[in-house]
Amino acid sequence: MTCVITLRQKGYKLTPQRRLIADILHDTGAHLTADEIIAHAQERMPGVDKSTVYRTLDLLEEAGCVFKSRIGDTFVYHHAEEGHHHHLVCRKCGKTVECAEDLFAPLEQSLARDYGFHVDLHHVVMNGLCQACAKET
Amino acid sequence: MTCVITLRQKGYKLTPQRRLIADILHDTGAHLTADEIIAHAQERMPGVDKSTVYRTLDLLEEAGCVFKSRIGDTFVYHHAEEGHHHHLVCRKCGKTVECAEDLFAPLEQSLARDYGFHVDLHHVVMNGLCQACAKET
DNA sequence: GTGAATGCAAATGGTTTGCAACGTA
């Protein structure tokens, strides 16, 4: 896992807890809330404290191993693997659709051209309605 | 103000407090945090309670008069006026650049075409680096 | 007049912090 290397490079120690949390995010591959991560962590390693989880998430985010996004009113975490992609999250059923990165390229360029603004496009989460839910409405 | 009409239509009562909060968002035209809105409100109308502000913000959001977005780790509110536009918020200096809505149209169409996904594009806030800050780096 | 909205105060709950014990490098 790249984050192990990244942590070392940045001078952080590699503890079982940190490895665990990175694993959880990587294994599930989903957007997890802090609460969910705490639950998973304590299941796999009884005794881990939530404060450790919070501290580790901050650390991993700062190290660029993990992305924090907003879904509705809550923050979720997702591992940052090579080969960026974005997510479309349905606000009705909660389903997540992965989406190719290059769809955002035109927008990125327009914003740079028209406003000189350089958008963060590392890991975008957009909300909306998925195909199924859009039909129902 | 349209939101006054909207509130009435939805059967909500029009109280001085609600009008005040709508005014604050409209007058400043900025992205304000709940805290900032509470401060402004209590300044203009001593005695308003923060719980009223929170309740009103929820109400206005639900009524579609106000948008709630994320900037960094905090939520901010912005009035929803006709003539949507989006915001680019610099993560370094905090400056906000307004951006035309139609720049997002191509993306919207690609997502609909490729994934059948209908993105919420009412009021998008994207983070990144503004022209000035990008140069410095 | 009536039900909804407000202010107040207290509860809530997610997140953070201080600190002694522990473990990695």
Next chain:
DNA sequence: TACGTTGCAAACCATTTGCATTCAC
């Protein structure tokens, strides 16, 4: 060994809630 990291428990603080009073309609 030395310093960063953990677990624990307490502190924090933004947000929410219950309830009596007040007010818009």
